[in-house]
Every structure is written in C-alpha cells, then in structure tokens.
Amino acid sequence: MALWFQQALLPEGWRPDVRVILKGRSIDRIVHGIPPEPDDERHGPAFAGLPNLHSHAFQRAMSGLTEIAGQGSDSFWTWREAMYRFLDRLNPESLHAIAALAYAEMLESGFTSVGEFHYLHHDPAGAPYANPAAMAEAIAEAAKDTGIALTLLPVFYAHSDFGGAPPTPGQRRFLHTPDSFVHLLEALKPLDATLGIAPHSLRAVTPDELAAITALAPKGPIHIHIAEQQAEVEACLAWSGQRPVEWLLDHVPVDQRWCLIHATHITDSERRAIANSRATVGLCPITEANLGDGLFPASAFLAEGGRIGIGSDSNVEIDAAAELRLLEYGQRLTHQGRNLLTSPNQSTGASLYHHARNAAPALGHPPAALAPGARADIVTLRRDQPATAARSGDALLDSWVFARAQIDSVWCAGVRRVTAGHHHARPAIEARYAQHLKALLD
Ligand SMILES: [Zn+2]
Known part of the structure; x- marks a missing residue:
C-alpha cells in the first residue's frame, strides 16, 4: 500500500x-x-516516530493522585511511599489494563517504541507467581494490544540502600537474587519484545550483583536510575567516598549500550565523563519536574557531544512534545536565554526531535x-x-x-x-x- x-x-x-x-x-x-x-x-x-526511553507503565494509574500536600514536607521519597501503597493491589490483569492505556497514549503523542523499566515482578505478598514472567507478559500483551514496539528492561532489585541494606517491606514485589533473576530472564525470552536489562540503581544492587547481572546481558541495552536525588548522592558519598555517576564510571565499563536515567545531580567532570563514555542519558523532564528532582545540565552536555533521549517515566502526563518543550524551557529558566538546545540558525524543535530520535539504540533498535x-x-x-x-x-x-x-x-x-x-x-x-x-x- x-x-x-x-x-x-x-x-x-x-x-x-x-x-x-x-x-x-x-x-x-x-x-x-x-x-x-x-x-x-x-x-x-x-x-518518523520517537522512542520513549523510560516508562513505568503502572504508574499511569497514579497520575493526579499524589498532588495533595502531606503533613510534613513532600518530596520524591513521600511520593515513593504512596506509590508502594498503590502497587500493593496490582495484579497481572490490572497491570495489563493500565499499561494498555499508557501505551495507547504514547502512540497518540508520537512515541512509537517504549522501554519499560519493569520491576513489579511478584505477587502482592512478595512471592513469585507460578509463572515468573506473569507481570512481564501483561506488559507484552498491552504492547501487542496497542501496537507499540516494546523493549522490556527487567529490573534487578535487591536492597533498600547502598552497602547491601536489607529491602523494606514495600519493596517485596521487586526482589530477586542473581539466581532467581536468571530464571526470570529465561522466562522472558519467548515474549515479543527486545530484551535489555536494568539494575535498578546503585542503591538497589551491590557491586558484586551489578557485575553478575550485567554479565547476563552481553548484548542488549543496560538501563539504570542514577543521581536522581540529592539524598542519593549524599548516601553514595557516605558509602563509597564517590558520587553515583563517578562511582559507576570508575567501576563499570560503561559504553554506548548504557542508558543513565536522570543523571540529574552531576559535577562538570561527571558530565564530561558521561559524554566521553558514549552512554545515553535518558531524561524525563515532566516526571523530574513533578517529583522535584532538579535539572540536568543539558546545554553543556550537548555542547560536549553527549547523547540524550526522553522518557515519560511516571507517566503523570504522556506527551512527547511536552517532554521536549519542558527540556528546553528548563534550560531557558536556568540560563536566562533562549534556543539553548540547538546550534546557531537551527530550529530548536528540530534539534530536540533529532536528539530524541537518535537515542533509539538505547532501546536496542535503529532510529526510526x-x-x-x-x-x-x-x-x-x-x-x-x-x-x-x-x-x-x-x-x-x-x-x-x-x-x-x-x-x-x-x-x-x-x-x-x-x-x-x-x-x-x-x-x-x-x-x-x-x-x-x-x-x-x-
Ligand atoms: Zn524511573
């Protein structure tokens, strides 16, 4: 035709x-x-359509439900407690229903592929489902219903903080050992999805686990949440004497297969080191604004040849153009200038579009x-x-x-x-x- x-x-x-x-x-x-x-x-x-580098589909159902001030000061961490309470009731059928809406909205907004950073593995009591891929299959079904191209990023999550701290009860549905994670990866192979892997964050994995997990994915994309919050940077400094991005780049061979999600709180030298590593930074401007994370130094990073893409993350609002707009506006507000994420005499909309489009290899496929x-x-x-x-x-x-x-x-x-x-x-x-x-x- x-x-x-x-x-x-x-x-x-x-x-x-x-x-x-x-x-x-x-x-x-x-x-x-x-x-x-x-x-x-x-x-x-x-x-051509754009890749959505970072989604937690189930969080679409919380959109608009966490905008009431609590007693103390609200933050990412109080939001996370609300999220943990919400997901206590999710099962494969409800996840399928929510993910299908999120993916339909992604397509309506111009995303034609999505990286699902999938950590909700077990039943509400924290026991593995008889089929360890039950929740992942619900996501793959939602992708099939809607037609979006899925890159599934199964998350390895084992600890609540740096240094192998034991997980909290709210994290019981996420947890794996390296051995149980091998079984999960086997069970995911038949799914109609590109497979990658996602150590959740440096908080949730020990150095040994990180090495074991990344060795399980010799080819596909590797995604990790990193330096999203100042408290995470401080905890990493207390644990290792290094900042999260500094620690990662010093201890792990990060290359173009890696996608660093957020990387909000970084120094100038960390920023240059990410650009040199050829890793992609997955920015989620709407969620980062909603959660009060902070701003990634995008204009300096692009000037150094860094690679960026966009993700809808918490799916509080699903809109590819709005992600790009807020990415640019965050820089304008910070630097008190205009047209910052482009080159002289070039369209900013086109520049943002091309950066986002060219990030598709972070989902394991060529740019559309x-x-x-x-x-x-x-x-x-x-x-x-x-x-x-x-x-x-x-x-x-x-x-x-x-x-x-x-x-x-x-x-x-x-x-x-x-x-x-x-x-x-x-x-x-x-x-x-x-x-x-x-x-x-x-
Ligand atoms: Zn995320």
Whole structure:
C-alpha cells in the first residue's frame, strides 16, 4: 500500500509531495515531488516516530493522585511511599489494563517504541507467581494490544540502600537474587519484545550483583536510575567516598549500550565523563519536574557531544512534545536565554526531535526514519489546524514542540494505530482501565 504526504522529513531533509510505499512492517520505497495516485491515502506533514526511553507503565494509574500536600514536607521519597501503597493491589490483569492505556497514549503523542523499566515482578505478598514472567507478559500483551514496539528492561532489585541494606517491606514485589533473576530472564525470552536489562540503581544492587547481572546481558541495552536525588548522592558519598555517576564510571565499563536515567545531580567532570563514555542519558523532564528532582545540565552536555533521549517515566502526563518543550524551557529558566538546545540558525524543535530520535539504540533498535528498509513508524500532523497553517520544514517541528500542533495519524511497524489523534482501540482500553481502577482505588 502507499501513503502520500504533503511533506515529509526524509534523511536528507524535508521534501514536498512524498509517496511512501509500505511492504509489511517496513518502508519499501520513497519517491518525492510527485502527485498522489488515485488509491493513495493522503496525509499532512510526516516524520518518523520517537522512542520513549523510560516508562513505568503502572504508574499511569497514579497520575493526579499524589498532588495533595502531606503533613510534613513532600518530596520524591513521600511520593515513593504512596506509590508502594498503590502497587500493593496490582495484579497481572490490572497491570495489563493500565499499561494498555499508557501505551495507547504514547502512540497518540508520537512515541512509537517504549522501554519499560519493569520491576513489579511478584505477587502482592512478595512471592513469585507460578509463572515468573506473569507481570512481564501483561506488559507484552498491552504492547501487542496497542501496537507499540516494546523493549522490556527487567529490573534487578535487591536492597533498600547502598552497602547491601536489607529491602523494606514495600519493596517485596521487586526482589530477586542473581539466581532467581536468571530464571526470570529465561522466562522472558519467548515474549515479543527486545530484551535489555536494568539494575535498578546503585542503591538497589551491590557491586558484586551489578557485575553478575550485567554479565547476563552481553548484548542488549543496560538501563539504570542514577543521581536522581540529592539524598542519593549524599548516601553514595557516605558509602563509597564517590558520587553515583563517578562511582559507576570508575567501576563499570560503561559504553554506548548504557542508558543513565536522570543523571540529574552531576559535577562538570561527571558530565564530561558521561559524554566521553558514549552512554545515553535518558531524561524525563515532566516526571523530574513533578517529583522535584532538579535539572540536568543539558546545554553543556550537548555542547560536549553527549547523547540524550526522553522518557515519560511516571507517566503523570504522556506527551512527547511536552517532554521536549519542558527540556528546553528548563534550560531557558536556568540560563536566562533562549534556543539553548540547538546550534546557531537551527530550529530548536528540530534539534530536540533529532536528539530524541537518535537515542533509539538505547532501546536496542535503529532510529526510526522515513527511508527504504526502515520499520514504518510514522507520525503525521493535522493539516487543518492554525498551528501548521502556511508552515513548512522544521517550522512544523517547532510548531509541534512549542505551539501544540496536533498529531493526526500514527503508524507503528506499518500498521496505522492512531487516526484523528485517537488510538483505534481507545474506547475498549478506556473501559477496561476504568473498571480496574475502580477496584484498585476502592
Ligand atoms: Zn524511573
């Protein structure tokens, strides 16, 4: 089948009148500068979909439920206690229902792949399910329902703090030993997902466990939460005399397979060392703002050749363009300047888009592209909206990122999943979500 776009972002740049011929999951051929043929579907401006590097799908169900001040001062840590109480009731069926809504919303916002940082492994009492992959299968089913490309990052979690501190009762559903983790990885192999691995954080693994776990994944991506909170930096200093990123880069061969999630609290030398390691930093600006984490020094990091991508993390709001916008605005507010995450005379929206798109290898696949042979992950903007009127080229990406230009259609692996801004399965997914949420919150 063939799609015709008013204009499209190809590897060589924006081109008008673009005809894309699909074959199965991929793009077969592209011709530009030609009118549509009678049977072609006709669409507005098109660009390739973005990878969402970091998601905890189940947290979508907590969105809007933790915005009430407590008695003392609220922080990441009080939010985490609320999250632990919430997940006491989740089972594979409710996780499936919640993840499906999160993934449908990701597709509607222009994400066509997701890295699920999956740590909710066991039953509410903390006992392994008869099938150790029961919760992961629920996630894979949600990805299948919605059509998003899944990279599953099973999390190894064993301790509550640095130095191998025993886990807390709230962490009982996450816990593995290196041996039980081997069984989990075996059980995940049949799933329709790219597999990576995720030591949760330096708090949750000892150095020996970190070495054992990373050795289990000789090829796939490796993701870790790091330096998200100042208290974590202080605890790491007390334990080792080093800061978290400093410790990691000193003790582990971090390379382009690694994705450091957040890396918020870093020194100038840690920032340069991450850039030199070729690791990707997975930034989650909306969640980092919601949790009061702090700001990553993105403009200095990009100037040093660092690699960044974006993630929706807690899924409090799922919106690829809003993540990019807040990433730039955080820098503007800090540095009291404008257009900071781009180069001279270049569009900021386009620069942010390309950085996010190029981070796809952190999910174990090449960046999506409108190019022959690439997986057909395509996003279009509505033609009939003020935000795109009389605009072309990179100004369309600026309008998407900064001026709320609306998405029209989204294809993932050659299948159209979103039309007029709505996922095709949204009514059924919403109904199932509402039913499960009522049971969870009663
Ligand atoms: Zn996270």
